Amino acid sequence: MTMRNSNNKFSRGDYFLWAFAVIILVLLFQSGFFTAEAWQDFGRRFYQNFVYQERYMMLVNGLRSTIFMTSFATLIGLVVGVIVSVIRVAHEGGVHIPVLNAIANCYVAALRGTPVMVQLLIWNFTVFASARDLNTQYIAILAFGLNSGAYIAEIFRGGIGSIDRGQMEAARSLGLSYGTSMRFVILPQAIRNVIPMLFNEFIVLLKETSVAGYIGIDDLTRAGQNIQALTMEHSQPLLMVALIYLVIVMFLSSLVRRLEKYLSRSKRG
Amino acid sequence: MKKLLLAVLVLAVIGVGSYYYFCDKDVKTFSLDVNAKSPAPIQTQAKLKNIDNLKNQKLAAQRGTVGQYIAEDLLGEENKNLLTTFEKYVDAISALRQQKVRAVVMDEMPAKRFVNDVKGLVIMKQELSVENYAIGFKKGNAELLNRVNQALKDIKADGTLNKIFEKYYNGDLDKINPAEIDFNLNATGGKLVIGTEAGFAPYELRVGESYIGIDVEMCAAIAKALVIENMNFDALPMAVSTGKVDMICAGITVTDERKQNMDFSDDYVEGAKQVAVVLADDYEE
Numbered sequence: 001m002t003m004r005n006s007n008n009k010f011s012r013g014d015y016f017l018w019a020f021a022v023i024i025l026v027l028l029f030q031s032g033f034f035t036a037e038a039w040q041d042f043g044r045r046f047y048q049n050f051v052y053q054e055r056y057m058m059l060v061n062g063l064r065s066t067i068f069m070t071s072f073a074t075l076i077g078l079v080v081g082v083i084v085s086v087i088r089v090a091h092e093g094g095v096h097i098p099v100l101n102a103i104a105n106c107y108v109a110a111l112r113g114t115p116v117m118v119q120l121l122i123w124n125f126t127v128f129a130s131a132r133d134l135n136t137q138y139i140a141i142l143a144f145g146l147n148s149g150a151y152i153a154e155i156f157r158g159g160i161g162s163i164d165r166g167q168m169e170a171a172r173s174l175g176l177s178y179g180t181s182m183r184f185v186i187l188p189q190a191i192r193n194v195i196p197m198l199f200n201e202f203i204v205l206l207k208e209t210s211v212a213g214y215i216g217i218d219d220l221t222r223a224g225q226n227i228q229a230l231t232m233e234h235s236q237p238l239l240m241v242a243l244i245y246l247v248i249v250m251f252l253s254s255l256v257r258r259l260e261k262y263l264s265r266s267k268r269g
Numbered sequence: 270m271k272k273l274l275l276a277v278l279v280l281a282v283i284g285v286g287s288y289y290y291f292c293d294k295d296v297k298t299f300s301l302d303v304n305a306k307s308p309a310p311i312q313t314q315a316k317l318k319n320i321d322n323l324k325n326q327k328l329a330a331q332r333g334t335v336g337q338y339i340a341e342d343l344l345g346e347e348n349k350n351l352l353t354t355f356e357k358y359v360d361a362i363s364a365l366r367q368q369k370v371r372a373v374v375m376d377e378m379p380a381k382r383f384v385n386d387v388k389g390l391v392i393m394k395q396e397l398s399v400e401n402y403a404i405g406f407k408k409g410n411a412e413l414l415n416r417v418n419q420a421l422k423d424i425k426a427d428g429t430l431n432k433i434f435e436k437y438y439n440g441d442l443d444k445i446n447p448a449e450i451d452f453n454l455n456a457t458g459g460k461l462v463i464g465t466e467a468g469f470a471p472y473e474l475r476v477g478e479s480y481i482g483i484d485v486e487m488c489a490a491i492a493k494a495l496v497i498e499n500m501n502f503d504a505l506p507m508a509v510s511t512g513k514v515d516m517i518c519a520g521i522t523v524t525d526e527r528k529q530n531m532d533f534s535d536d537y538v539e540g541a542k543q544v545a546v547v548l549a550d551d552y553e554e
Contacts (some may be wrong), residue, residue, distance in 0.1 A: 014272060021276045025283060053443070057477060125504075129511035132462060136498070216464075216500035218475070225357060226475040229468035232386050234363040 049236045055227055062223025063244060069141050069219065070206045076145025077205075078198070081152025084108065086182065088153070089160045093168070095178055104153070111150035117211040119143050124215040140212045148205050155201065159194035160186055192263060199256040203249055210245075220244060316553040317371070320395045323545060326371040329353045329361040333503030335522040336374040339397050339543050343374075356501055357468050362387065365546065376520060377542040382442075382470050384546065391552050393545040400524075402538035404488075405517040405531045407509050417516065417534050420491035430537065433486045437471040447479035450486055452495040460494035464514035466502040472520040475499060484518045487537060506530060 213222030
């Protein structure tokens with residue numbers, strides 16, 4: 001495919017690309033983008049926003065806190081999600097656990113039915129209202145973790161549902177208990193199916209943590225706002241924050257694509 | 270992917286090339302610097318002359334601040350949908366510069382900083398109100414309130430507070446080193462947690478991993494071990510009433526309405542003004 005494409009002089013995609021580039025160039029030219037003043041000015045503002053007084057460190061620390069929260073929240077979500085989904089699937093599969101099942105259903109409904117920002121504010125100002133010595137980041141991790149747990153539970157339920165029913169029947173007919181067949185036969189296959197979706201959940205969560213500033217955590221978004229307050233400039237810090245998010249998300253997405261390829265190959269073999 | 274790379278490369282070459290081409294020529298096109306460029310003149314409307322002109326105009330204020338209440342009073346019931354509230358002053362000023370609103374109602378000190386640094390903005394001569402700042406406490410927390418009042422009296426008497434005001438009113442904020450502020454973090458006997466909104470120069474600002482500002486240094490002077498929680502301004506009353514923080518200090522204006530929900534210390538700033546920031550082209554004294 002790639003060989004043939006590169007031998008062609010121009011494909012339709014190329015024309016679009018060049019037309020796009022030319023339009024952008026003309027627009028930039030007209031707006032005075034290529035003047036010395038504009039570039040010097042861009043440099044001066046860039047220096048003010050990110051270099052002076054090591055302000056880039058605010059973004060770095062913000063990013064660190066964003067990734068810290070996202071990682072641990074995903075871990076909590078993973079544990080909670082697996083437990084909740086297994087409860088719901090087991091109940092549907094004939095194991096009699098009505099109370100646990102009701103709790104799990106309520107949990108998923110409540111946490112998927114309310115915005116994550118409202119949940120965050122409730123956790124911080126209502127549930128942990130008097131927890132003064134608790135680091136706010138841990139509250140945020142709990143809030144985001146439980147929130148993503150509800151979504152991960154649904155992902156896993158789908159993953160378990162995608163495993164052929166014959167697998168369970170075969171395991172049970174060999175004399176394994178329901179729990180053992182679930183743990184050693186169904187879940188390993190289900191997990192392999194849902195790993196790409198879990199990575200996607202991580203990516204979604206990474207962007208959702210941008211509301212953490214509301215309870216006073218200096219995450220990446222809030223770090224940009226702090227720089228705005230220092231330099232009184234609106235666009236550059238925001239665009240830089242957006243760029244950082246974009247680069248991370250694109251990198252993670254490419255990992256997911258590779259992972260998907262890898263997993264589907266091992267499935268065939 | 271390769272083609273995209275090629276396109277970016279071509280763009281970069283043309284960009285750099287034209288940069289050098291124009292470098293020694295005196296090209297007077299308009300600059301991209303939003304701060305240096307004054308906005309396009311407003312021709313369709315009559316220029317603003319005094320506060321009364323604002324009564325039927327689009328206004329902006331920071332959410333939860335006295336500026337918001339003043340703007341609401343100014344607009345009255347019939348025009349209240351003309352007010353837009355923002356989380357941060359920077360957002361409100363941006364809206365003004367993009368002519369989405371006609372004036373921003375805000376405190377005088379941060380307004381001065383914006384007017385100094387951002388071209389094309391002025392403060393209307395006539396102020397909207399004069400008020401005092403104090404520290405807010407949870408209703409009924411008399412013990413801490415009395416101790417803080419005593420400490421405030423002490424730092425007023427020995428000149429510490431005045432020194433802090435002079436440092437911030439006259440000095441360059443960029444030159445203040447947060448490492449020089451002593452937060453007494455190793456002091457024994459408990460810590461004092463304050464809530465603030467660090468986007469309110471010169472009262473509180475986040476610098477790197479620490480804070481500077483009049484409120485910050487004042488609290489550092491009266492507290493044993495100072496811990497600062499940075500949150501949105503409209504979340505501060507909630508934080509102090511639930512006990513998340515011991516007190517809130519963020520250039521908070523004492524109002525009767527607020528007195529119903531929290532207790533206030535003695536005033537530490539008297540005669541702080543609320544002003545309207547407008548575009549210079551849009552204002553005629």
